[in-house]
Amino acid sequence: MTGTVPVVELAGAGVVGPFPLVSYLDALAQFLRPSTLAGVFVRGLSKAALYVMIASGLTLVFGLMGVLNFAHGSLTMVGAYLGGLVMVLSVTAATGTALRFGLFFVAVLVTFGGLVALESAVEVSLIRPLYDRPPIYQILLTFGVTLVLDELVRIVTQFYGLQPISEWQEALSTKPELLTETFRLGSTTVSALSLFEILFGVVTVAAVWTFLTRTRYGLVIRAGSEDSEMTEALGIDVRRVFATVFALGTGIAGVAGALLMWDPVWGASVPLAADTLLPAFVVVIVGGLGTFRGTVVAALLVGMVDAVTTWWFVNAVEFSGLPEIFIFLILVVTLVVRPQGLFGVAEVGGH
């Protein structure tokens, strides 16, 4: 889940010498160089882009029905495999860069559609019968769906001779040559993949934002997130809206999965489900349950902290869990200091 590929090489800083304080100060000096900061910033943005894509579906679903969807990570994982499947089936070694990008967009569409269909089936058959029960039952149900989905994917991948716990290399190798390159940015380097991910994140945020603020459906979703009973009393079938939101949110998660399939730090694998679920929870809670704005800001925060701590781990601190620890500490500290999250409304989710 966290980048352990050292991109910035800093001579000598990776070794913790006999005087750790000196070496930390040394590392701090390195870190504060504008070029280092710029590189970390771009990597932070690319992580934030991934986090916002993973988390936005989750936050929409929670906002409307108070259902914390445990299956969200698994659906992202299914998206990664689905996207990978389209690519692996259609791309050959001879496929050119432009065509690969084109096929990727096809894969994104297929993944989106496939997950919307999958989720609708789950919603109609399993979640709908539980609407009259407290939200805990819907949450438990999504937990069960996770078990089933993960195991089904394991069965399918093993059947086709893939290792479910390690990244799907064939899918990784459908990535166009262009995205494996790194650019110089001042005195630091940035991978083209990071820029591609940032682009995707920006497009996703813009699309969701436009949907929420410029369409009647979006308006209804925002109203329903704040007070679903009142919205219902205005003549709106909130459950039907919820079904749509659930489907859309899942579609976005699937698209995020398709993108992760190309990222060597993540890749398509069954453990991707848990690896994406946990940071998605963090982003959604930190931003405030049910607020999209909060989710965007929280994704930026978590992405930046992830990038900064990853830099420190690579260059100065000998503890590979550093970024993850910090991500969960953000969660804990936020809940202690401001339980409703950065932009949340106090009452949501308490009961």
Add this chain to the structure above:
Amino acid sequence: MSLLQVDDIHTYYGESHILEGVSLSVAAGEVIALIGRNGVGKTTTLRSVLQLTAPRSGSITYRGEELVGKRTHEVAELGVGWIPEERRVFSQLSVAENVRVATPKGGDVDAALELAYETFPALSERRDADAGALSGGQQQMLAIARGLVGDNDVLLIDEPSEGLAPQIVADVAEAVQRAAEEATILLVEQNLPLAMDLADRFYLLDNGQVVEDGAATRGVTDDDRIRRYLSA
């Protein structure tokens, strides 16, 4: 024939029996006040009509159609509007968006906005502000406007004067009167003189039952029996 007919409904919250056989009838064009102490079931009566808290037994008909068993949005679509306690405007939506979301699907949004601003000019000035930033009185106007633009024939208004300063209460009373020109009203109101001013008839609730009803006059305010029911 009455527009809204409530017949012997029993409503529970969990195991607690709140309404123990409430019956009342509202004719088209009337303003009916529902009065009584805190916790006797006034709000629950309104929630029962809307099926937000569905009665376990009894019947509620609207234009002869049974409401019990319907979902809340279906009741609302039939033309029953709710202006709840504490107003419940969507605080993170702008004033205009609050009106917009209350406009029925496929309805004329511009006409709805015009109606809202015309009825309540104060809202017009704040159309782009977040509803959460409005004063209590303005929020109450917005809540009523939401009920008006929803093409409703009956408005269930719950405690519109609660928590407002006296001079604002007068504004709100005026707002309710304007709403009464458009729709039939079932009004829950703690402020007895205000309720009697606004209403044509009243029902007095105690312990989940209707114990008294009659024409709403100033005289009711001085009636000893009624005052005894209302004193804590």
Add this chain to the structure above:
Amino acid sequence: MAISDPNPADEAAATPEDAVESDPTAVATPDTAWWRRYLEEHVAHVAVIALLAAYPLLHGALLASPVASEARMLLPNVETMTAVLYFGLFAMSFDFISGYTGYLSFGHAVFYGTGAYVVILAANGKLPLVPHTTPFMLLLLLGGVFAVLLALGIGVVSFRLTGVYFAMITLGFSQVAYVLVRDWGYLASSPRDGPFVVGPEGAMAPVFSVGVPFVDSLALDIGVLTGDSVVLGPLSLGTTEVSFYMVGIVVLVCYLLLQRVIHSPFGRVLIAIRENEERARAVGYDTFRYKLIAFAISGFFAAIAGGLFAGFRRSASPDNAFFFLVTGDALLASIIGGFGTLAGPLYGRLLDETIREFLSKEGTGGGLLPYLREVLPESILTVDIAGLTVQGAIETFLNGHGSLYLGLLFIGFVLFVPGGVLGYVRERLGGTVAQRVASRIRGGD
């Protein structure tokens, strides 16, 4: 999130006082044969304990009988049953806080992991001031004490929150612990794989014995390879069987203690908190303190369970002790067995482990595939259906994929039996099993 009790009536009626009141003869002669009354009230418990105690012998006898293959296929082996016991205790401790107070402790694995790691680290001489020869029973308690301190620390911060927020903050704490344990080189030579019991450098790895500390004759060693075996007259118990009994005794004692707490006035306050916390507070209970103490108790027993797990397996890893999916397994057991029923999670775990073993990949200790290999002729196993042999189909869709069927079962329970196995049985009987059996015996209703 308010976790509604699937059958709210039974808890209040489950107190011993009520059982006495419902029995006129007992009220008339309150001081006669209290022990008899006690036994009557616990007939159901005694029966379950007897059945569990007889299990290794029954299992052994069945394996020597004509239905040996069927028994091997269907029944979990004794090693698995041992795992059912200690993990069942963990699931009970999870249920104790989550099912009874309604606060979903989604980071409960941190206590289980703490108990497990304390035992192994102490045995490896890695806990400062704790000699590696410290008796296992004391290590269990030590792990429990650590967990209590941890629970108080986490609880003080977390119980200001409710619902999803509480679940998430406990998850956050436990994941911080997970990452620390996973990447801290001091704990094990390969912290990602977790520590094994190897003893301190230059010393023998200690054996773990359950019983009275420092009294050899009143303790038996546990572990499949390191445990004691016992010959009692005609009975001969192997290391696995001895471990099963010794772990079982600890789990039983813990269960009875937890049950005492649940049926005490303290326990009733916990249930009141679940039903309506504001009312409990309005009546004058300091609910924060009750929740905190309940959390500490729950953490203590989770750590005991973790210690038993580590003592029996002689190893632990971040993924099977600290990861959030370990809590997920406890949740699974609780829902299937019966949320808020204390004993239920044990049955839930039994079902869980039985299915997993039945569909196990290796087929060690029985399961479906070895049985079919034994019974079906080769020709049927290799029949080709749409490019897949029967054996291939079983290996693809069934074996090693117990999680799939458990997930389906779990979904089924959430949809149709929200009270779980025990909740359903209680609903049917109209009270707790122990209570109904007792009243049957007395000729009551």
